[in-house]
Amino acid sequence: MTLPDLLPMYVDGAWHAGAGDGIPVVDPTTEEVVAHAPRGSASDADKAVAAARAAQKDWSRVPPADRIAAVDALRRALESRAADLTAAVVQDVGTPHRIADKVQTALPLAAIGDFLAAAVGIEDPVRTGNSLVFRSPVGVVAAITPWNYPLLQTVGKVVPALLSGSTVVLKPSEVAPLVPQLLAEAVHEAGLPPGVFNMVGGVGSEVGAALVAHADVDMVSFTGSTQAGGAVAAAAGRRIKRVALELGGKSAAVVLAGAELERAVKATVGNCLLNSGQTCLATTRLVVPRERYAEAVELAAAAAARFTLGDPRDPATRQGPLVSAVQRDRVRGFIDRAVRDGARVAVGGSAAPEGLGRGYFVSPTVVADADPGSEIAREEVFGPVLVVLAHDGPDDAVRIANGTPYGLSGAVWGPDEAAAVAVARRMRSGQVDVNGGGFNTAAPFGGMKMSGSGREFGRHGLEEYYELQSLQL
Numbered sequence: 317m318t319l320p321d322l323l324p325m326y327v328d329g330a331w332h333a334g335a336g337d338g339i340p341v342v343d344p345t346t347e348e349v350v351a352h353a354p355r356g357s358a359s360d361a362d363k364a365v366a367a368a369r370a371a372q373k374d375w376s377r378v379p380p381a382d383r384i385a386a387v388d389a390l391r392r393a394l395e396s397r398a399a400d401l402t403a404a405v406v407q408d409v410g411t412p413h414r415i416a417d418k419v420q421t422a423l424p425l426a427a428i429g430d431f432l433a434a435a436v437g438i439e440d441p442v443r444t445g446n447s448l449v450f451r452s453p454v455g456v457v458a459a460i461t462p463w464n465y466p467l468l469q470t471v472g473k474v475v476p477a478l479l480s481g482s483t484v485v486l487k488p489s490e491v492a493p494l495v496p497q498l499l500a501e502a503v504h505e506a507g508l509p510p511g512v513f514n515m516v517g518g519v520g521s522e523v524g525a526a527l528v529a530h531a532d533v534d535m536v537s538f539t540g541s542t543q544a545g546g547a548v549a550a551a552a553g554r555r556i557k558r559v560a561l562e563l564g565g566k567s568a569a570v571v572l573a574g575a576e577l578e579r580a581v582k583a584t585v586g587n588c589l590l591n592s593g594q595t596c597l598a599t600t601r602l603v604v605p606r607e608r609y610a611e612a613v614e615l616a617a618a619a620a621a622r623f624t625l626g627d628p629r630d631p632a633t634r635q636g637p638l639v640s641a642v643q644r645d646r647v648r649g650f651i652d653r654a655v656r657d658g659a660r661v662a663v664g665g666s667a668a669p670e671g672l673g674r675g676y677f678v679s680p681t682v683v684a685d686a687d688p689g690s691e692i693a694r695e696e697v698f699g700p701v702l703v704v705l706a707h708d709g710p711d712d713a714v715r716i717a718n719g720t721p722y723g724l725s726g727a728v729w730g731p732d733e734a735a736a737v738a739v740a741r742r743m744r745s746g747q748v749d750v751n752g753g754g755f756n757t758a759a760p761f762g763g764m765k766m767s768g769s770g771r772e773f774g775r776h777g778l779e780e781y782y783e784l785q786s787l788q789l
Contacts, residue, residue, distance in 0.1 A: 329510025356518030371511025393502035453481035455534030463492035560770030565724030574731030597725035647699030723764030
């Protein structure tokens with residue numbers, strides 16, 4: 317994969333350079349600058365929105381079958397870049413190569429297939445009594461995406477928007493711009509009409525803010541922190557535009573009496589440490605029966621200790637670095653404050669891992685003896701830190717699981733499916749894994765409470781990008 321030093325923007329079917337020297341892109345493993353992201357401006361955002369607005373009229377009139385064919389061509393163009401996409405994630409984010417290949421590349425490509433299947437017939441009018449209900453595209457969509465899953469989160473916004481007949485202005489994270497660059501190249505190769513897809517780099521406070529407030533943007537789809545999501549919602553609300561928010565999480569894995577503890581702990585640790593804990597739906601709280609608490613802490617510590625830290629390009633590595641020095645220091649601060657609050661570190665900790673002098677590494681960490689109401693047990697750390705908590709039965713477990721401001725994901729492990737489902741249905745989370753059920757890109761993904769609003773992926777995610785019109789006959 318050969319990269320220009322200054323990555324370009326993509327507006328109205330053409331490549332454009334940003335102003336100045338750009339924003340340094342740092343490899344989190346080597347701490348070396350590998351490229352520069354474009355430093356777009358509010359003016360660049362305005363040009364992209366104008367291009368999207370001009371293109372939307374004709375794109376909305378393209379027959380649905382032809383839009384499906386165009387997105388399928390985009391999928392094939394991405395598939396031909398699969399190796400480069402994986403390499404870009406490894407370099408940008410620090411995800412170990414073997415994990416990146418499956419989760420950061422193959423999973424988003426599968427999600428496109430689910431969207432394509434959901435799009436067939438979705439625009440057919442539906443008769444309801446004396447009414448015909450039609451779907452129309454929402455219009456111009458501003459898609460603002462994060463750095464931790466740069467292709468998956470972008471696919472979850474761009475693909476359904478394009479399928480609906482809407483046009484897109486993408487503002488990717490300046491921290492991890494390499495994958496969005498490859499996506500724009502794939503769009504260009506697939507031959508989508510100019511202006512249907514546009515990409516403007518830059519910082520959120522300038523480019524993102526300009527897109528959110530823009531009068532010609534009809535919908536904002538944002539993934540990021542809960543704090544930033546609140547600001548997006550407030551700004552978009554001034555123009556009463558549609559907003560979809562996928563925000564933070566502090567997900568609990570509840571283990572019920574009679575469940576297979578060892579299997580539950582191993583799976584929870586693996587989920588928590590995926591992508592160095594930089595996953596919004598990570599199960600970062602393990603809630604176990606009190607009588608098995610000590611055993612669970614020991615099992616979790618042993619499982620976390622088996623996650624080999626190192627260069628994500630090394631096949632033996634199971635956990636790479638965090639994405640930046642800022643992120644590393646933030647996570648270390650959470651661990652240090654937890655200890656000061658009386659918690660105990662069962663494995664790992666805030667100290668620099670031995671033998672890793674370079675890179676933004678934090679050891680896989682298990683925290684025990686924390687109060688369920690403490691910061692480490694309530695707030696999103698976004699790093700490789702698992703908190704083990706004790707419960708005194710299903711009611712107490714549900715109370716603990718729901719005892720944070722978030723409601724994105726969760727898990728329940730029970731002696732049988734019925735017992736686990738009964739508890740899962742009481743959890744205020746947008747999705748809950750039952751006895752090890754896996755992530756499904758055909759199912760709706762999104763949160764409750766401060767974890768956001770709206771849903772992504774599959775038919776439910778596609779429906780977000782349509783307006784409904786009823787004709788009374």
